[in-house]
Amino acid sequence: MDIKRIGIVGAGQMGNGIAHVCALAGYDVLLSDVRDEALSEALTQIGRNMDRQVSREKISQSDRDEAMERIGTTLKLTDLGPTDLIIEAATEREDIKNAIFAELVPVLKPETILTSNTSSISITRLASRTDRPERFMGFHFMNPVPIMQLVELIRGIATNEDTYNACQSVVTRLDKTSATAEDFPAFIVNRILMPMINEAVYTLYEGVGTVTSIDTSMKLGANHPMGPLELADFIGLDTCLAIMNVLHDGLADTKYRPCPLLTKYVEAGWLGRKTNRGFYDYRGDTPTPTR
């Protein structure tokens, strides 16, 4: 299938990054969200990130301007009807994702491919609630999307070969690399990464280290580009907790028990960078540890 128009649902940090790379690769993009401010903030963020790429001579000014022109926005999900590929990147909650697909399905062309950027939720289960499980896949980008090379491709039990090949060709056109994962809770990257982040939160909770000593240890002791708590703030603590819950429920093993301190931060609304406070407080000039 020849994909020309891509509909993206959710204009948060992932949705804006996905719109950015798809538009630069020449796709027409329609980005939707439930809040107008989310759409305007996404356009501002994309413009800023592309300006940085222009200043570093990664792209030309005309590449930037043409890509920005290819991005449309809408508050009406049903406007995504004429697109060829949907990439759903809304909040990591199965009820929200199911409701989005339920509203979209009646207006889509029969051949349109549905995908989710979910970090952890069963692709087979999401697909089974739609009219096209054979044309449904996991299309999992990494954050920050313009920089990270990997896209995890996840087949649901019913996904057909044409769908997989069409998604693979999009990954190739985006100049990214795919890794194929089977559809089990949190797939590959988050099955490995999230228990490490959760363990870092336990290390903090049990007083083994402070925010600074834990992050310094992993940055200088294991050469990670970000410490695990800094990375958790970057991903979003609500997303980290949602992924741990999917691992815990889906694999029924106590080793995936979310740390109560992670739950407490989420309950406080301290979700990390996106709310200006998490394991660090971002409201001042430099991030300050909150513990």
Ligand SMILES: CC(=O)CC(=O)SCCNC(=O)CCNC(=O)[C@H](O)C(C)(C)COP(=O)(O)OP(=O)(O)OC[C@H]1O[C@@H](n2cnc3c(N)ncnc32)[C@H](O)[C@@H]1OP(=O)(O)O
């Ligand atoms: C939760 C999930 O489901 C899956 C996931 O995504 S898990 C998260 C995966 N991501 C990671 O693990 C990221 C770990 N962190 C890193 O790799 C690095 O810290 C980083 C790339 C984010 C920043 O690198 P850095 O060297 O500290 O910063 P900096 O030099 O300012 O930036 C490096 C590049 O990233 C770009 N960049 C940084 N943050 C960015 C952002 N939020 N959006 C877009 N581009 C960004 C910079 O412009 C710069 O680009 P160039 O190389 O083209 O100049």
Ligand SMILES: NC(=O)C1=CN([C@@H]2O[C@H](COP(=O)(O)OP(=O)(O)OC[C@H]3O[C@@H](n4cnc5c(N)ncnc54)[C@H](OP(=O)(O)O)[C@@H]3O)[C@@H](O)[C@H]2O)C=CC1
């Ligand atoms: N953060 C990360 O590092 C990564 C996240 N992911 C996955 O990507 C998805 C999005 O995550 P992320 O961008 O971080 O989350 P964000 O919280 O930054 O963005 C989610 C966006 O979706 C919007 N939204 C909520 N409900 C709907 C709806 N019904 N229709 C349209 N938009 C809606 C939210 O609006 P509002 O703010 O009003 O609720 C928000 O703007 C999740 O599935 C996550 O697991 C995948 C890879 C990495």
